Amino acid sequence: xxxxxxxxxxxxxxxxxxxxxxxxxxxxxxxxxxxxxxxxxxxxxxxxxxxxxxxxxxxxxxxxxxxxxxxxxxxxxxxxxxxxxxxxxxxxxxxxxxxxxxxxxxxxxxxxxxxxxxxxxxxxxxxxxxxxxxxxxxxxxxxxxxxxxxxxxxxxxxxxxxxxxxxxxxxxxxxxxxxxxxxxxxxxxxxxxxxxxxxxxxxxxxxxxxxxxxxxxxxxxxxxxxxxxx
Numbered sequence: 360x361x362x363x364x365x366x367x368x369x370x371x372x373x374x375x376x377x378x379x380x381x382x383x384x385x386x387x388x389x390x391x392x393x394x395x396x397x398x399x400x401x402x403x404x405x406x407x408x409x410x411x412x413x414x415x416x417x418x419x420x421x422x423x424x425x426x427x428x429x430x431x432x433x434x435x436x437x438x439x440x441x442x443x444x445x446x447x448x449x450x451x452x453x454x455x456x457x458x459x460x461x462x463x464x465x466x467x468x469x470x471x472x473x474x475x476x477x478x479x480x481x482x483x484x485x486x487x488x489x490x491x492x493x494x495x496x497x498x499x500x501x502x503x504x505x506x507x508x509x510x511x512x513x514x515x516x517x518x519x520x521x522x523x524x525x526x527x528x529x530x531x532x533x534x535x536x537x538x539x540x541x542x543x544x545x546x547x548x549x550x551x552x553x554x555x556x557x558x559x560x561x562x563x564x565x566x567x568x569x570x571x572x573x574x575x576x577x578x579x580x581x582x583x584x585x586x587x588x589x
Contacts, residue, residue, distance in 0.1 A: 362555055362559045363554065364387075364563050364567075365392070367563060367567060368383065368387065368567070370410055371383075371567070371568060371571065374573075378575075378578050378579065379510060379578070380480050380578075382571055382574035382575050383428050383571065383579065384431065384577055385428070385574055386567050386568075386570040387431050387432055387567060388426045388427065388428055389536065389566060389567070390432070390563045390564075390566040390567030391425075391426035391431060391563065392425050392426050393477065393562060393563075393566040394558045394559060394562045394563045394566065395423060395425055395433040395435065396479075397554075397556075397558045397562050398435055398554050398555050399435060402421065402435070402437060402550055402551045402554055403417045403418050403421060405554070406437065406543065406547050406548075406550050406551075406552050407421070407546050408542060410547060411415050411440070411461050411462065412442060412447050412461070414445050416442055416447050417437075419439045420437060420543070421435065421436070421438075421573060422435075422436045422438065423435040423436070423439055426474075429467050430514065435551065435555065437548055438550045439543040439544075439547070439548050440543070440547070441540035441541060441542045441543070442540055442541040442542075443500060443502045443503075443538065443540050443541075444462070444502055444503045444540070444551065445500055445502045445503075447461075450470060450503060452469060455467075456469070457469065457470055457503045459503070460511050465503060465505065465539055467505055467506075468503050468504060468505045468539055469503075469504055470502070470503060470504075471502070471504050471536075472500065472501040472502075473502070473504075473538075481523045488578060502538045503538065503539045504536050504537065504539065505536070505537060505539055506534045506535070506536055506537075507534075507535065508534060516531065517529045517530070517531050517588070534583060558578075
């Protein structure tokens with residue numbers, strides 16, 4: 360989603376002198392970066408509250424670019440990759456499963472540190488790494504895991520070896536293990552868009568005008584001082 364501040368700039372630009380117009384580029388950058396800060400901070404807090412995790416967990420999933428004189432625009436992205444329970448709070452192995460500080464008990468689950476390995480040199484359970492995702496997933500990480508069976512058995516049903524030296528022998532294959540992670544839903548991600556629309560219409564005009572007035576006053580004062588010197 361792209362939002363423009365052009366209408367706010369044009370509204371203020373009318374009636375300015377040539378000296379005053381020179382202050383506009385710097386005022387735009389200032390206004391955009393103040394708006395950027397409000398959006399990122401409030402997005403982090405509101406999404407963290409909704410998902411029930413510490414702010415720092417969501418902070419690691421926000422990627423942003425501030426405005427500069429050469430590129431007067433801002434970009435903010437919230438990555439919605441699921442959150443490992445090892446990233447926040449405390450978790451304890453109990454008889455029933457795994458108890459977490461904020462999200463109750465997961466029956467039949469267990470705490471484990473998955474080794475480095477799997478497809479592409481990383482654990483398959485972690486899935487593809489996304490920008491902003493915890494670096495812990497690259498080298499294996501501690502988390503809450505479960506086996507997707509009704510009884511949470513470690514081994515599957517007995518099978519017979521069909522070829523090789525052990526042909527005819529029976530074995531029970533190890534069952535797959537999956538990590539239980541906390542999702543950031545699509546509706547949680549919409550918080551960013553709602554806040555962006557709000558602050559582009561409210562925060563940017565105020566901060567832009569404030570900085571513009573300050574810079575115009577400074578430029579006019581400098582111009583008067585030069586005129587006196589002549």
